[in-house]
């Protein structure tokens with residue numbers, strides 16, 4: 001729990017749903033601060049000041065078993081409005097003498113039609129005129145007996161108690177997921193809970209946090225030195241700029257050129273940070289050693305490991321050359337923090353460390369400083385914009401730590417990297433030129449390890465296949481492939497084949513995530 005936030009906040013208790021983070025994002029998008037907590041923290045929490053509402057997330061457990069993660073009853077006595085989603089609804093039901101049953105016939109996955117039964121502030125402007133709305137479900141258990149003191153607000157064919165309300169106690173339960181975009185007007189329902197029921201004030205805006213974050217860095221670091229691995233990605237760029245604003249030249253940045261970035265990207269980032277922002281950046285050209293260590297490696301996980309370990313080794317060696325450094329700055333984001341702990345508070349899930357700095361603090365005896373640890377990626381992006389990070393960096397697509405290595409399937413060679421950089425650059429520039437770049441969450445070109453026969457002019461060719469991928473997404477957890485026009489695809493195919501020697505076939509990846517992932521390896 002962040003004790004520094006004195007604003008109105010909505011507390012989300014995580015029971016392990018895959019989409020809990022989306023609940024927090026939806027609330028923040030409304031201009032109200034939200035935080036995700038787990039059962040262990042809630043049991044210890046004494047001060048509920050500023051908490052205007054509590055949301056129980058969904059989760060994989062079932063209340064039909066003898067033992068299940070339950071909410072401490074004190075939470076229901078706080079007189080703070082509560083919204084239970086999916087498993088959260090079922091928890092509310094069993095705590096107030098309702099019944100929940102597993103029934104094959106009641107289970108619903110995907111879209112369902114929700115129908116209105118009675119009025120409630122929770123559903124203001126939520127239903128269309130026909131008194132029905134499409135919602136997204138993912139449940140096997142269903143509430144089969146209304147809990148004491150509750151009223152039925154809405155239902156579906158399969159489950160008769162899909163929204164329930166106890167107006168006096170301000171407790172609400174819903175079986176579907178308003179946080180996912182597949183639920184029509186899901187944002188409206190969350191808005192109703194936050195403003196009409198919780199009466200929270202709209203006073204969270206990440207741009208207003210910048211001075212607070214800068215002051216926090218100043219007060220922690222004082223006159224000590226901070227070191228930072230700068231890649232040119234959004235997270236490390238925002239971190240470097242923020243810390244530089246706080247402590248000026250006591251920040252030392254190291255850029256390790258792995259040779260695995262996009263065409264000209266490394267030089268550009270170095271130039272901007274060194275000459276435009278006047279930040280102390282040391283450049284290490286390590287591409288040769290990276291290529292050498294990656295030679296003949298085809299296994300994706302092995303590639304990641306080799307890159308990660310080598311990066312650490314080089315960074316560590318360079319960092320030791322700076323004297324009197326006490327802190328290591330890292331671009332850890334809020335989702336990384338949430339993912340690093342389990343919903344029940346046990347230590348079963350491992351910390352997800354960034355590939356490029358994981359393990360460093362322990363070895364180097366440096367203290368960690370993570371100024372973005374309470375923010376989502378899009379908030380870090382906005383914060384970057386408000387402290388002067390140039391748009392080309394702050395609005396760029398995400399780029400994976402291992403870089404082009406996981407976009408060259410199979411063996412990596414300097415020749416293949418060059419071919420891919422050229423193809424990728426043509427693709428991305430066309431997206432920008434045609435004003436499509438910002439409609440897409442992530443786009444890239446990849447090189448497949450197959451050569452096929454083609455014909456160019458009067459000659460037969462035998463060259464590589466380039467795969468292009470472009471997806472829309474909110475957070476990278478799920479993604480849909482982008483629907484390009486045939487004209488655009490024609491243009492891309494032609495430009496890549498005519499412009500890049502070594503490629504004679506271009507294919508477009510039409511899979512979504514799931515079942516595929518965004519990257520190929």
Ligand code: XMP
Pocket residue numbers: 304355398399400401402442476477513516517518519520
């Ligand atoms: P996948 O391929 O898992 O990717 O659907 C989801 C998002 O994560 C990015 N990604 C990475 N980012 N280090 C990173 O910093 C990595 O090792 C890594 N692997 C995947 C990917 O680009 C996408 O945005």
